[in-house]
Amino acid sequence: xxxxxxxxxxxxxxxxxxxxxxxxxxxxxxxxxxxxxxxxxxxxxxxxxxxxxxxxxxxxxxxxxxxxxxxxxxxxxxxxxxxxxxxxxxxxxxxxxxxxxxxxxxxxxxxxxxxxxxxxxxxxxxxxxxxxxxxxxxxxxxxxxxxxxxxxxxxxxxxxxxxxxxxxxxxxxxxxxxxxxxxxxxxxxxxxxxxxxxxxxxxxxxxxxxxxxxxxxxxxxxxxxxxxxxxxxxxxxxxxxxxxxxxxxxxxxxxxxxxxxxxxxxxxxxxxxxxxxxxxxxxxxxxxxxxxxxxxxxxxxxxxxxxxxxxxxxxxxxxxxxxxxxxxxxxxxxxxxxxxxxxxxxxxxxxxxxxxxxxxxxxxxxxxxxxxxxxxxxxxxxxxxxxxxxxxxxxxxxxxxxxxxxxxxxxxxxxxxxxxxxxxxxxxxxxxxxxxxxxxxxxxxxxxxxxxxxxxxxxxxxxxxxxxxxx
Amino acid sequence: xxxxxxxxxxxxxxxxxxxxxxxxxxxxxxxxxxxxxxxxxxxxxxxxxxxxxxxxxxxxxxxxxxxxxxxxxxxxxxxxxxxxxxxxxxxxxxxxxxxxxxxxxxxxxxxxxxxxxxxxxxxxxxxxxxxxxxxxxxxxxxxxxxxxxxxxxxxxxxxxxxxxxxxxxxxxxxxxxxxxxxxxxxxxxxxxxxxxxxxxxxxxxxxxxxxxxxxxxxxxxxxxxxxxxxxxxxxxxxxxxxxxxxxxxxxxxxxxxxxxxxxxxxxxxxxxxxxxxxxxxxxxxxxxxxxxxxxxxxxxxxxxxxxxxxxxxxxxxxxxxxxxxxxxxxxxxxxxxxxxxxxxxxxxxxxxxxxxxxxxxxxxxxxxxxxxxxxxxxxxxxxxxxxxxxxxxxxxxxxxxxxxxxxxxxxxxxxxxxxxxxxxxxxxxxxxxxxxxxxxxxxxxxxxxxxxxxxxxxxxxxxxxxxxxxx
Numbered sequence: 001x002x003x004x005x006x007x008x009x010x011x012x013x014x015x016x017x018x019x020x021x022x023x024x025x026x027x028x029x030x031x032x033x034x035x036x037x038x039x040x041x042x043x044x045x046x047x048x049x050x051x052x053x054x055x056x057x058x059x060x061x062x063x064x065x066x067x068x069x070x071x072x073x074x075x076x077x078x079x080x081x082x083x084x085x086x087x088x089x090x091x092x093x094x095x096x097x098x099x100x101x102x103x104x105x106x107x108x109x110x111x112x113x114x115x116x117x118x119x120x121x122x123x124x125x126x127x128x129x130x131x132x133x134x135x136x137x138x139x140x141x142x143x144x145x146x147x148x149x150x151x152x153x154x155x156x157x158x159x160x161x162x163x164x165x166x167x168x169x170x171x172x173x174x175x176x177x178x179x180x181x182x183x184x185x186x187x188x189x190x191x192x193x194x195x196x197x198x199x200x201x202x203x204x205x206x207x208x209x210x211x212x213x214x215x216x217x218x219x220x221x222x223x224x225x226x227x228x229x230x231x232x233x234x235x236x237x238x239x240x241x242x243x244x245x246x247x248x249x250x251x252x253x254x255x256x257x258x259x260x261x262x263x264x265x266x267x268x269x270x271x272x273x274x275x276x277x278x279x280x281x282x283x284x285x286x287x288x289x290x291x292x293x294x295x296x297x298x299x300x301x302x303x304x305x306x307x308x309x310x311x312x313x314x315x316x317x318x319x320x321x322x323x324x325x326x327x328x329x330x331x332x333x334x335x336x337x338x339x340x341x342x343x344x345x346x347x348x349x350x351x352x353x354x355x356x357x358x359x360x361x362x363x364x365x366x367x368x369x370x371x372x373x374x375x376x377x378x379x380x381x382x383x384x385x386x387x388x389x390x391x392x393x394x395x396x397x398x399x400x401x402x403x404x405x406x407x408x409x410x411x412x413x414x415x416x417x418x419x420x421x422x423x424x425x426x427x428x429x430x431x432x433x434x435x436x437x438x439x440x441x442x443x444x445x446x447x448x449x450x451x452x453x454x455x456x457x458x459x460x461x462x463x464x465x466x467x468x469x470x471x
Numbered sequence: 472x473x474x475x476x477x478x479x480x481x482x483x484x485x486x487x488x489x490x491x492x493x494x495x496x497x498x499x500x501x502x503x504x505x506x507x508x509x510x511x512x513x514x515x516x517x518x519x520x521x522x523x524x525x526x527x528x529x530x531x532x533x534x535x536x537x538x539x540x541x542x543x544x545x546x547x548x549x550x551x552x553x554x555x556x557x558x559x560x561x562x563x564x565x566x567x568x569x570x571x572x573x574x575x576x577x578x579x580x581x582x583x584x585x586x587x588x589x590x591x592x593x594x595x596x597x598x599x600x601x602x603x604x605x606x607x608x609x610x611x612x613x614x615x616x617x618x619x620x621x622x623x624x625x626x627x628x629x630x631x632x633x634x635x636x637x638x639x640x641x642x643x644x645x646x647x648x649x650x651x652x653x654x655x656x657x658x659x660x661x662x663x664x665x666x667x668x669x670x671x672x673x674x675x676x677x678x679x680x681x682x683x684x685x686x687x688x689x690x691x692x693x694x695x696x697x698x699x700x701x702x703x704x705x706x707x708x709x710x711x712x713x714x715x716x717x718x719x720x721x722x723x724x725x726x727x728x729x730x731x732x733x734x735x736x737x738x739x740x741x742x743x744x745x746x747x748x749x750x751x752x753x754x755x756x757x758x759x760x761x762x763x764x765x766x767x768x769x770x771x772x773x774x775x776x777x778x779x780x781x782x783x784x785x786x787x788x789x790x791x792x793x794x795x796x797x798x799x800x801x802x803x804x805x806x807x808x809x810x811x812x813x814x815x816x817x818x819x820x821x822x823x824x825x826x827x828x829x830x831x832x833x834x835x836x837x838x839x840x841x842x843x844x845x846x847x848x849x850x851x852x853x854x855x856x857x858x859x860x861x862x863x864x865x866x867x868x869x870x871x872x873x874x875x876x877x878x879x880x881x882x883x884x885x886x887x888x889x890x891x892x893x894x895x896x897x898x899x900x901x902x903x904x905x906x907x908x909x910x911x912x913x914x915x916x917x918x919x920x921x922x923x924x925x926x927x928x929x930x931x932x933x934x935x936x937x938x939x940x941x942x
Contacts, residue, residue: 009941009942010941010942011940011941012942013936013937013940016937019934019937088793088797089794089797089798092794104605104608105601105602106609108580109579109580109609110608110609126753126792126794127793127844127847127851128751128754128848129820129822129823129824129843129844130752130754130821130822131576132822132844134575134577134822137575137585138577138580138581156839156847157793157794157847159836159839160826160836160839160844163826163827163829163830163839163840164826164844167829192833196833214798253939253942254942256942259942273745274744274786280599281599281601282597282599282602283601289798292798292799293797293798293799296798296799296801296802297798297801299802300801300802300805300806302805302806311805311808312806313802313806315747315788315802315806315809315810317786317788321597322597322628323559323560323563323596323628326559326560326684326907327560327564327685327763327764327767328764329907329910330767330768330771330904330906331784331786331906332906333771333773333906333907334771334772334773334905334906335771335772335773335782335784335786336744336782336783337782338744339786349600349601351600351604351605352600352604358637364623364627364630364663365624365630365631365634365663367915367918367919367920368627368630368631373603373631373635374600376598376627376628376914377597377598377599382913382917383910383911383912383914383916383917384910384913386909386910386913386930386933387906387909387910391906391909434801434805435800435803436796436800436801436804438858438861438862439800439851439858440854441854442853442854442855442857443850444838446853447839447850450834451834459857462857463490465484465490466484466489468724469483469484469487469490470480470481470482470483470484471480471481471483
């Protein structure tokens with residue numbers, strides 16, 4: 001493969017004031033931040049060197065793990081008809097994003113032969129009882145392999161699913177079957193799931209201690225489900241490694257990940273609190289969901305590193321082109337200048353389809369005849385970019401030469417580095433998520449979990465709701 | 472059915488300053504708007520009476536249409552294995568939302584028997600060539616019925632799909648087969664698709680002239696796909712009619728649709744430019760996509776009715792509970808106070824599943840044993856509501872007693888009226904979408920469509936992009 005030909009391109013012309021007008025970013029805006037940018041560049045290097053960003057090394061230190069996964073897949077794929085991920089957050093969004101990008105959009109409806117012998121993929125990320133019950137209408141326990149993913153083993157949603165399924169396997173297939181039907185992905189030594197996995201004799205994979213959930217797609221969290229569906233995980237990691245080289249460029253203005261972080265940082269300062277990712281490819285639609293977690297959870301923070309209350313963070317929004325031209329673009333074009341739109345485009349789609357030359361005399365249709373859908377969607381992307389340009393709505397475009405393992409690896413890595421860099425500029429901790437504790441603790445208190453009595457008292461003391469505000 | 476027991480409830484306690492603190496809305500905020508509210512209430516009545524909101528009458532004037540649809544479904548469902556909607560915007564989002572709410576989440580993977588004899592449903596809303604080519608890997612042309620939906624017949628995406636499929640049917644099944652395999656939903660007399668449908672002798676349904684795309688789910692646009700998948704469209708309309716009675720209450724403070732519009736209007740005035748819909752039910756997840764179009768396209772406007780440039784509109788965001796507690800809630804809890812969160816909850820899920828009492832001695836897991844997932848997801852919803860309350864993030868909750876045709880009809884109708892009312896308060900036209908024209912015209916110009924030569928010149932004259940802004 002010609003790696004150079006598969007390199008992503010970030011075009012941020014339409015972010016710049018000298019093209020888009022005063023709603024854009026000026027060279028002066030950059031100049032003012034010179035010191036801050038240099039400090040952030042330096043911090044990225046230092047943090048990596050000091051082990052503060054272990055996810056950056058994932059493209060390089062997993063040869064043995066990849067081999068193990070590939071062997072495991074080879075040994076099991078023949079008997080497995082359904083591979084079921086039990087995971088939530090990054091443990092679900094990453095696997096879904098990569099599967100949808102690389103594999104057939106109707107994967108689970110294909111015959112096993114058309115799936116080249118690989119199983120169907122289900123991702124159970126919610127505790128909606130309707131959904132889990134429905135799953136058992138379409139899978140056969142005897143030919144299902146469940147991958148429980150939780151670093152801490154304390155994730156109520158995932159672990160309760162695990163408990164239900166383990167019990168079900170024991171009851172229906174016998175106690176010995178658990179080993180065959182469940183594979184665990186968890187911490188090497190800490191937490192609740194590791195001792196259970198060891199005790200039950202489960203095959204297990206490790207989530208490295210220094211890698212958080214939303215940065216874990218390139219660990220076994222994402223690699224195992226991907227490989228199980230026939231995705232070439234070695235090339236996925238090579239794509240990430242290739243992007244890492246680009247992300248090491250110490251000049252932010254030549255470094256697409258740093259540049260993305262910088263542009264968003266300035267945009268946030270200018271009051272643009274919405275980050276839209278609008279992919280012009282169905283295959284990339286779920287990358288936007290994965291990005292939404294990465295961007296929201298990393299940058300949505302109450303405190304900065306000096307302890308000041310800052311309440312920062314952009315809200316990520318997923319959109320799909322051309323589809324959402326008929327849903328969201330009216331707002332993007334005419335609404336407030338409160339958003340940054342990232343278009344994700346594809347140079348070459350993996351299929352081609354031509355519109356027949358019929359209805360030549362009908363003005364609305366005639367011009368379409370003989371063109372391809374490839375040309376149509378491309379043109380619509382450019383036209384929407386133009387419409388937003390004209391409306392002075394800041395936007396940029398990330399172009400993917402073609403969707404494949406190598407480019408998807410690049411995309412994931414680029415956004416991860418961009419997130420880290422934005423966090424540096426914002427002077428926040430991009431790698432924690434203290435804000436989710438309150439809801440967890442309230443859940444425990446409502447459940448009457450021992451140790452949460454104080455929280456229960458706090459809940460009981462909350463002001464009573466008024467009837468007149470319920471209609 | 473006890474209709475009263477199936478009534479939706481809107482709880483907006485956590486929008487109010489006397490509960491949530493100064494980030495909320497005060498009774499005084501309401502008082503100041505008294506005149507404006509009354510004017511909007513009056514305008515809603517008048518607009519309806521003057522034929523300015525024909526969609527409001529859809530629950531009442533379609534007896535014959537419903538009968539026709541039901542007959543058509545009965546006459547065809549046996550030979551149809553795949554029902555394929557060709558539509559975009561409201562013509563796709565509505566059918567998807569209702570199907571996902573009412574039917575099995577893995578509908579297309581069920582046997583026809585388990586689908587009670589009804590076909591699979593595919594909605595082709597994009598022109599990504601990969602997606603359309605992939606569709607033909609999973610459907611058989613001989614057992615497929617295509618529903619082309621376009622009011623004007625000028626929708627390039629949908630009409631090009633229609634052209635491709637019509638040609639394919641003629642080539643593979645013969646010219647006579649077109650009539651059997653394509654059903655059209657379009658305007659009664661105007662536009663490009665109507666004469667084609669008549670000429671080809673297609674069975675066709677009518678989109679009423681006064682009903683726009685995003686308000687069309689309760690016309691044959693949504694009714695035909697729903698009925699074809701066994702959904703009781705009569706009850707869907709009854710639910711809408713029931714909600715209409717509630718929406719006619721002339722006191723906004725007792726009218727959930729008007730209240731929703733008012734609360735969002737005040738929130739927008741206070742700078743809250745993001746409207747999140749977080750459903751605690753997989754079945755309601757796609758209602759949020761449908762809402763996103765309705766809310767974005769209706770309220771995202773550059774001009775008010777007096778011709779002032781206002782650039783208004785909230786950006787809608789879809790979230791799913793409990794799943795997105797592990798993705799978005801960190802941001803909602805700690806980020807800027809720039810959003811209104813609407814939780815959508817369910818009193819009674821259609822299934823129940825119990826967590827087994829195992830691992831009783833493991834603190835992280837023991838408290839879960841014996842509880843149901845129903846209780847877990849409910850509790851998590853309440854806990855998240857509490858977490859946002861504590862963080863002074865304004866939120867409200869729309870509770871659905873149970874997901875069924877009657878309640879889904881209510882939901883759709885409630886949001887439609889809420890949108891209309893918000894539009895009145897904002898003094899904008901909620902029923903047009905002038906902002907999508909620019910992109911359409913640019914597409915035509917780039918395609919070299921006759922009549923768009925001036926636009927082409929304008930495009931060619933746009934400032935050139937700089938290489939240094941592409942990395």
